Amino acid sequence: MKKRVFSGARPTGRQHIGNYLGAIQNYVKLQDEYDCVYCIVDIHALTTLEDTGRLQENTYEMMLDWLAAGLTPEKSILFVQSHVPEVMVLHTLLSMVTPLGWLLRVPTFKEKARMQPQNVNYGLVGYPVLMTADIVLYKADVVPVGEDQLPHLELAREIARRFNSLFGQTFPEPQSKLTTFPMVRGLNGVQKMGKSYDNYVELAATPEETRKLVMTAVTDPARQYRTDPGHPEVCNVYSLHQFFNPNRVAGIESECRAAAIGCVDCKKLLAEGINRELKELRDKRAAFAAKPKYVAEVLADGAKRAQAIAKVTLAEVEEKMGLIAPKR
Secondary structure, three states: OOOEEEEEEOOOOOOEHHHHHHHHHHHHHHOOOOEEEEEEOHHHHOOOOOOOOOHHHHHHHHHHHHHHHOOOOOOEEEEEHHHOOHHHHHHHHHHOOOOHHHHHOOHHHHHHHHHOHHHOOHHHHOHHHHHHHHHHHOOOOEEEEOHHHHHHHHHHHHHHHHHHHHHOOOOOOOEEEEOOOOOOEOOOOOOEOOHHHOOOOEOOOOHHHHHHHHOOOOOOOOOOOOOOOOOHHHOHHHHHHHHHOOOOHHHHHHHHHOOOOOHHHHHHHHHHHHHHHHHHHHHHHHHHHOOHHHHHHHHHHHHHHHHHHHHHHHHHHHHHOOOOOOOO
16 A cells, blocks of 8 residues: 655745756655645745635646646545645644644744744744644644754644544654755755745746746856856755756856856857746647636646545544544
């Protein structure tokens, strides 16, 4: 019997190449080895989103990218978090056994509180409990994460462990599976690629949009002139060549070090590589976008399949907590 994988992502809209390299490609590969459950976590998005007007659109756009990249309902359960309300019930029940101190020590909470001092809501504090509910509701064995997410997963393990100690063995303690590319830096070469930093290239960008964005990318800061030798090991553009121009990366490295290629030409090569690598994905995305009814059917079927698992788990939890009578 295959082990089960769970992973969720907030509906921020169209996905970028950082999402693709850091998570989506990995999601696709895991489908052949695991029983996969992938969720668009729209309730999580409410902790930081004050304007929900684009939530439905963002959910749809994200699913288009997932389907185009190779996630398929034939191999995975694909659904929206709020479409399976059992997760909110389990979140409440798990909150009863989670010490407040555990939540207040989470670095992400402190960071988010600083970023949005006008909106430090209960959901922001309880975010890790809801994340735990997402995972254990489906009794996931494995969670694919980047290194920056390891502390969150360890807290989920602690919450599951505490529940098991209080009420009997119920949940497996989810194990991490590190992604092959833990973090993709943005075009500015400093922060992680993300929409909040406006340093990203969308998967669905046109070839021309991609070229314009890549040409703004920061390269080797020590290379001031075309004749200066480069240092590929500190250049974010070079790091992306390893994924979008793998057959040319050795030559690009040697030419950069010898000042035989300038940063402008290097970025042009990267843009060509990204456009070449993503052409098939973009074509598939356009085809799925022309079938909105199909996308809706995928999400509805995914929610139905996910809920079938969720109902069984929640009934077990409620029985063990004494909320419903044991089956006889």
